[in-house]
Amino acid sequence: MSPLDAQTTARADAVLSRLQLLVSRKLDGLLQGDYVGLLPGPGTEAGESREYRPGDDVRRMDWPVTARTTQPHVRRTVADRELETWLAVDLSASLEFGTAKYLKREVAIAAAAALTYLTVRGGNRIGAVVGTGSSTVRMPARPGRKEAQGLLRAIARTQVQPGRGDLGALIDRLNRPPRRRGVAVVISDFLAVTDQWARPMRKLAVRHDVVAIEIVDPREMELPDVGVLTLVDPESGALHEVQTADPKLRRRYAEAAAAQRTAIAQALRGAGAAHLRLRTDSDWLLDMVRFVAAQRHARTRGTTR
Structure with a gap:
C-alpha cells in the first residue's frame, strides 16, 4: 500500500x-420496539385482519373476510x-x-x-x-x-x-x-x-x-451572481463558461433545475x-x-x- x-x-x-x-x-x-430495522416492513407471517383504509396495499386484501363481512379488509402481517x-x-x-x-x-x-x-x-x-x-x-x-x-x-x-x-x-x-x-x-x-x-x-x-x-447541492438548484464561471462536467470533462451576472440566465437555470427535481420526485x-x-x-x-x-x-x- x-x-x-x-x-x-x-x-x-x-x-x-x-x-x-x-x-x-x-x-x-429511535427504532426500539417489536421490529428493529430501517422501516417496519410488512413481513411475511400472516397476522390479524382489519378494515381497509385508504392507502393500504391492495395486494394484502383479505378476500374471505371481505366476503363474509361485506366490508373491505386487509390482512396484517407480522414483521420479519x-x-x-x-x-x-x-x-x-x-x-x-x-x-x-x-x-x-x-x-x-x-x-x-x-x-x-x-x-x-x-x-x-x-x-x-x-x-x-x-x-x-x-x-x-x-x-x-x-x-x-x-x-x-x-x-x-x-x-x-x-x-x-x-x-x-x-x-x-x-x-x-x-x-x-x-x-x-x-x-x-x-x-x-x-x-x-x-x-x-x-x-x-x-x-x-x-x-x-x-x-443535492444548493448550486445545483440556483446559480450565484459571480461573473463568468467556468464549469466542468465531472463525468465527461467538458468545459462550459457561464456568465452568471445575467439575471435571465440565472432564472432559466433555477426553473430548469426545479423542473428536473420535480421530474425526479x-x-x-x-x-x-x-x-x-x-x-x-x-x-x-x-x-x-x-x-x-x-x-x-x-x-x-x-x-x-
Whole structure:
C-alpha cells in the first residue's frame, strides 16, 4: 500500500468512527420496539385482519373476510425479525461535487453509514453494490457489526473510475439474483435521465420496500451572481463558461433545475419508493431522523408510505 493509499484509508476510518458515534447518539432508541430495522416492513407471517383504509396495499386484501363481512379488509402481517437490506450507492464522478458543508459523496457515505447502523442489529444482513462510473462493485450481504463496519470501510475507500455512470444498471444489480422480500436503498443524485433508471426502480419496488435517497447541492438548484464561471462536467470533462451576472440566465437555470427535481420526485413516487432528499448544506442526520420517524408513524397507522 502506497503512503497516499494508507493516508486515504486512515482518513476514511476516522470519518467512519465519527459517523458511528454521531449516529448512535442521535438515532439509538429511535427504532426500539417489536421490529428493529430501517422501516417496519410488512413481513411475511400472516397476522390479524382489519378494515381497509385508504392507502393500504391492495395486494394484502383479505378476500374471505371481505366476503363474509361485506366490508373491505386487509390482512396484517407480522414483521420479519431478520431483515436483508441492500444498498445501491452511486459514487460516480457527479458525486465528487459540493459547495457547502460537504461533498455530495460525503453525504452519500454518511447516509450509507446511518442506514447500516439502523439495519445491522438483531441479526439483520446488509450488502451493497457500489457504482463508480465505468465499473460496479458488489459486496455480499452479511450479518454482524464487524461485517457491517467492513462494508462501510470498503464503500468509503472506493475510488471513482472515469466514465459516465449508468444508474439504471446499478439499480438493476439489486434485482439479480432474485432475493426474498427486504429493503432496497438507492443513494444517488439521480441526475441521469429518468428514463434510464425509472423502470429498474419500479421493478425493484415490486418485491422490496424501496428507499431513494437523493443527494443535492444548493448550486445545483440556483446559480450565484459571480461573473463568468467556468464549469466542468465531472463525468465527461467538458468545459462550459457561464456568465452568471445575467439575471435571465440565472432564472432559466433555477426553473430548469426545479423542473428536473420535480421530474425526479415524480419518477420516484411513480416507482413506489419512499423519497428522502439530503442537502450538502443542511443537517443530513436530522433529516434522516425525521424521515425514519415519519415512515414508522405512517406504517403503525396501517397506511403505506
